[in-house]
Amino acid sequence: MGKASVIPFGPQHPVLPEPLHLDLVVEDETVVDVLPQIGFVHRGLEKLVETRDYNQFIYVAERICGICAMGHSLGYAETVEAFMGVEVPARAEYLRVIWHELSRIHSHLLWLGLAADAFGFESMFMHCWRLRERVLDIFEKTTGGRVILSVVRVGGVNRDIEDSELKAICGVLDGITDEYQQIMDTLLTDMSVKNRTVGVGALTREQALELSMVGPFARASEVAYDVRSFGRGAYGALTDFQPITDAQGDCYARVKVRCEEVLQSIRIIKELSAKIPAGDISVKVKGSPEPGARAANVLEQPRGECYYYAQGNGTKFLERMRMRTPTSQNLAGMVEALKGCDLADVNMVILTIDPCISCTER
Amino acid sequence: MHLSTEFRILAASDVHADAAARKAEGWRYVQMLAVNNEDSVDVVYSYMKDGLLDNAVVEALPRDARLASITDVYLEAFVCENEIHDLFGIPFDGLAIDFLGNFYRLSTESPMTIISPEKLAEQEKQRKLAEKKAKAEAAKTAKAAGEAASATDAKADAAALDAEMEAKLAAMPPEKAAKVRAAMEAKVKKQAEDGRDA
Structure with missing residues (x-):
């Protein structure tokens, strides 16, 4: 073994869209220890519950992150609805899930493009983002926004999607499926991709459980945990939902799980579009949360389980709003996955974990 | 499997023993958070097993109190413990990865304990x-x-x-x-x- 050296990685690095700093302790080009550091863009958004009432805060929640915007507004609304005893209309539940799954597709395609770019597979990057544009077009048609959708409200949703429009969306998704299947097959069988990912940054199921990992990162290590399988809201209407898992736990497994999750989300949207009931899309929510009323909730974001906590104080302002994001939960797993890998593979390990620093730095 | 949520009260002195017991029983660590009161802080520990989201609440912790770190049991709690230290001023004894108050770059000490004019x-x-x-x-x-x-x-x-x-x-x-x-x-x-x- 050679002498140990510390190599700083980030916060500005070509492979990182957001600031994350790692102190990599390396011996002979092999990473032996890692110290992660975040906190470069902490915004203190949770403190804003003091100046934005519980209806206004939904717009703050969805601005936590541009990729997970829909999920954050949904998770926040569900938490407030829980302690205010609000019963959301069934149609609104379906619409929320349809938008949320579209959001997952857009997030995974964005990540896949970035990963392909890091592999040096630039044409793949272009194709992934071209497909993602079509999802963003659906957002624009149905909500008026491409990133910040502002469709969720406490008590339901702000907009409906006509049944004819839902059919059109399913048609677009059919088109995406055909093209995406070709991209996925190419990516998962490509030799250069396999050379960079197979056996790299592997974590066993035991390690994943030990470190309480969540999301595709955990599922790639055979941990079959997905919040959607609790069947809450419209997820309960699905005939069969099984979390997508893989047993290898390496970078390739993480790529594969995310790739398959795109197709799973498309299936969910198509099934719910066929089953969506008619009816109201929101109920009026009156009053303020009782003093001390509180609720905790989890939601499956594209990167994994996100925890939401809200507490009332008798006024229209909340006493506390808290979000624990999947990346925050996966930092310890990331450190473990990096240990033992080559210095040249660090970027690949980080990319396949898909950290979202913007969410973590609320 | 359905999701259910529970809240229970936990004494500050039992935090570490409770975490160790949860770990031994196969519970997954979910998160930690703090809630600011007028002259104290509440800390909530969340664990999950078989669809039960269990939230243990340490109520009315004095501002100068210290808590035992659970990072020797659940290493992944280091993020939340450093965060609570920086934002609420509650120190943790035995923190496995301790940023000593430098986890976030803050211009104000313990900003979440300051009650805004609004x-x-x-x-x-x-x-x-x-x-x-x-x-x-x-x-x-x-x-x-x-x-x-x-x-x-x-x-x-x-x-x-x-x-x-x-x-x-x-x-x-x-x-x-x-x-x-x-x-x-x-x-x-x-x-x-x-x-x-x-």
Whole structure:
């Protein structure tokens, strides 16, 4: 073994869209220890519950992150609805899930493009983002926004999607499926991709459980945990939902799980579009949360389980709003996955974990 | 499997033992958070197993209190413990990866414990509203009590008058008493009819 050296990685690095700093302790080009550091863009958004009432805060929640915007507004609304005893209309539940799954597709395609770019597979990057544009077009048609959708409200949703429009969306998704299947097959069988990912940054199921990992990162290590399988809201209407898992736990497994999750989300949207009931899309929510009323909730974001906590104080302002994001939960797993890998593979390990620093730095 | 959520109270001294017990039973660590009160902090520990989201609440922790770190049991808690230290000022003993207050770049110490002017104004507004409501309630109760008392007095006066009249009637010859009684009844009947017509 050679002498140990510390190599700083980030916060500005070509492979990182957001600031994350790692102190990599390396011996002979092999990473032996890692110290992660975040906190470069902490915004203190949770403190804003003091100046934005519980209806206004939904717009703050969805601005936590541009990729997970829909999920954050949904998770926040569900938490407030829980302690205010609000019963959301069934149609609104379906619409929320349809938008949320579209959001997952857009997030995974964005990540896949970035990963392909890091592999040096630039044409793949272009194709992934071209497909993602079509999802963003659906957002624009149905909500008026491409990133910040502002469709969720406490008590339901702000907009409906006509049944004819839902059919059109399913048609677009059919088109995406055909093209995406070709991209996925190419990516998962490509030799250069396999050379960079197979056996790299592997974590066993035991390690994943030990470190309480969540999301595709955990599922790639055979941990079959997905919040959607609790069947809450419209997820309960699905005939069969099984979390997508893989047993290898390496970078390739993480790529594969995310790739398959795109197709799973498309299936969910198509099934719910066929089953969506008619009816109201929101109920009026009156009053303020009782003093001390509180609720905790989890939601499956594209990167994994996100925890939401809200507490009332008798006024229209909340006493506390808290979000624990999947990346925050996966930092310890990331450190473990990096240990033992080559210095040249660090970027690949980080990319396949898909950290979202913007969410973590609320 | 369905998701259910529970909250329970946990003593500050039991935090580490509780985490160790949870780990031994196969619970997954979910998160830690703090809630600022006027002169204390609540800390919530969340674990999950078989669809049960268990939230253990350490209530009213004094501002100068310390907590035992659970990072030797659940390493992944280092993010939340450093965050709570930086934002709420609660230190953790035995923190496995301790950033010593440098986890976030903050311009203000323990910013989440500072009650903003907006929140203070809202609290003051709520306090005044509560006071006003209490005063209105008290006035309403006093008025109701006063009305009840005056009604009782009126009833007592009427009873006294009746007793006096009965004594006078008893002193009269029976024929005269009967005539006076009939006249009084006719008067009462007429008053009642006038009241209905009105």
